[in-house]
Amino acid sequence: MRIFGACLAAAALSVTAVTAMSTQEVQAQDKELTLCWAAWDPANALAQLGKDFTAESGIEMNYEFVPWTNFADRFINELNSGGKLCDLLIGDSQWIGGSATYGHYIKLNDFFEKEGISMDDFAPATVHAYSTWPKGTPNYWALPAMGDALGWVYRKDWFARPELREEFKAKYGHELEVPKNWTEVKHIGEFFQGRDIDGKKVYGLGIYTERGSEGITMGVTAAMYSWGFQYENPDKPYDMPGYVNSPEAAEALEFYKSLYDCCTPPGHSDAYMVANLDAYKSGQVAMQMNWFAFFPGIAKDEDVGGDKSGFFVNPAQNVAASTLGGQGISVVAYSDKKDMALDYIKWFAKSDVQKKWWSLGGYSCHVDVLNDPNFPNTAPFAADFLKAMDGVKDFWQEPTYAELLQSMQKRVHDYVVADKGTAKEALDKLVVDWTEVFEDDGKL
């Protein structure tokens, strides 16, 4: 009987222990958030930063970082299916129209008001691009999280070689320096293309040519914006003929193709961020276009970092403009932990957190960081980042952005890489495609 009693007590203790453990586990799960973003350098910085939030709030942070090539597919499908994977999502700026319209993100106006978070504390361009929908209205669906724009990196050490400088000047009549416009970009590309440097054959430029997601559109628009490209009649929304296919737009597209033809390494026909980074870091190209987000990594790189690399803002041709990158952070409407997710946003919006975010390699959009007089000296690319963010332009942020983007990917890749037709024909077809999309969406 005594043995039976002891067994019973032991069993009761075990059940209690297991129950207690399960309760703890459930409680621990309740105190967890999952943040979804792309897998790249700034994501690692954010994970580092998140440790402070956990220490402060006791909420564990989990991360779902997906490579850029699958980023949009993965998370847009997640949103469309009402998935609960992500409590917080740092989604691309172009997603905001669809996510706001279809209720994937929660509206943050009341929360901002309640917590005293002012959008005036963030750079206006970033608020406009990453937070608002409809554009320009004070309806906020995200907090600007990661400012970004397309910039350029060049081999400062190669540019400094006297014999190359001399030869370049003799050939092109201007110094081998940071290009002031796209014509000079091409000169530099041509000059380095196929050149032998330190016994290795190098090439001119790493530009975006990727077909599958958004690559070539981001690259081509960097040129088109500099030529003064506009998506629509500023006085008549969605009126595109004469704007999208303007002579300036066609000239810019033609020029981009000429860069692809003259100055890229062999096999650079499907290249986006990582391919450009690889080409540059391996010493294959003299210059590359890429997002500012990668610049801290390049500046610290063993092979091309330090004094070997210089950075510059997207050069102007007719106007100064840069392709917008970057994202805002949103609370996913299907999350069961919206309150905790909002706590994270409240914490992330703090000035001191934003300062640390920048110091870790993230691009803060907070004015306390950007307007600090010492900001341009904090990194070799900081001043150019400020310049870039002053003139950023983004792709359509409409709910139909994916259709608009895929059409542009096809039309410009067909022209630039596959050599099909002329630049004007490509843009004319793009106007037809986009008109059909807006007609279907009831906007035309």
Add this chain to the structure above:
Amino acid sequence: MTDQPSGRSADSLTDRVARATPGAVVQRVRGLSDTAIAWLFISPTILLLLAINIFPLIWTVYLSFTNYRANRPGRAIDWVGTRNYERLLGNEDIWGYLQATAHFVVWTMVIQVFIGLSLALLINRNFKGASFWTTVILIPMMLSPAVVGTFWTYLYQPQTGIFSYIINLFVAVGPVDMIGSVDLAPWSIIIVDTWMWTPYIMLLCLAGLRSIPEYLYEAAEIDRANTWQKFWYITLPRIMPFLMLAVLFRGIENFKMFDMVVELTSGGPGSTTEVASINLKREAFEKWRTGYSSAFAVILFVTVFGLGNIYVKALNKVKQ
């Protein structure tokens, strides 16, 4: 070792099942005809097939006449008649995708049949180590198409890839950009598919070759037939059903080829290798034009179904 009495173990299975069936059930089943019982047995399978095959098909046909978009749950679904079909058939890009698909399917079939049959004839000679080489040849077929597509991008890399290196051993043409060139990209996917799936054709041909009775060749020897005549009048007709079956399977597979091509070229350069399935995926799951892409899927289904039927009829004639 059985716990049943020995007399019982001699009973048939049917008797034992009958005895074990509860009386109430027996009464119910006794009231059913043979046809009803047959339906009872096959109905779960039929229901399953209806649920996972027929219903989605009918639903896709229905959606193809609407403007439905799967990413807009709240939006009303409007009936648009044949507009999606008109748009599709009037879209010159669609014909380009179908052309790219046809180019891929036809050339892979021609090349794979030629090489697969040649390999089968070679392996069938039963030389020393034939089994080993058969296994080696079959390896590519065992890999995942996505993996194959990915590693061939490295092999095709113009500067560091082995493909360009080997070409340059024979002809000094500099870096060969298989994936980035409009002229070469369609061949790049054909080469990879051939590398991967020729073993399959070889395997079926080998099965056909092994099924040919030896006495036919002996009779031909007596009739003083030469090697070519033996091949033309005995081997080829005998293995033709196997060959046609292999072409049918591979043709259907290649018509819907997706993963390998996506990994290799993403449909590029431009739309040069954008085969129909890649475009279908873009329309359905990137642009979310569900109605439009359903119409495209229906067109592809009808095409494959129609061609497949014609082919099967031809296959049956060959068998006869």
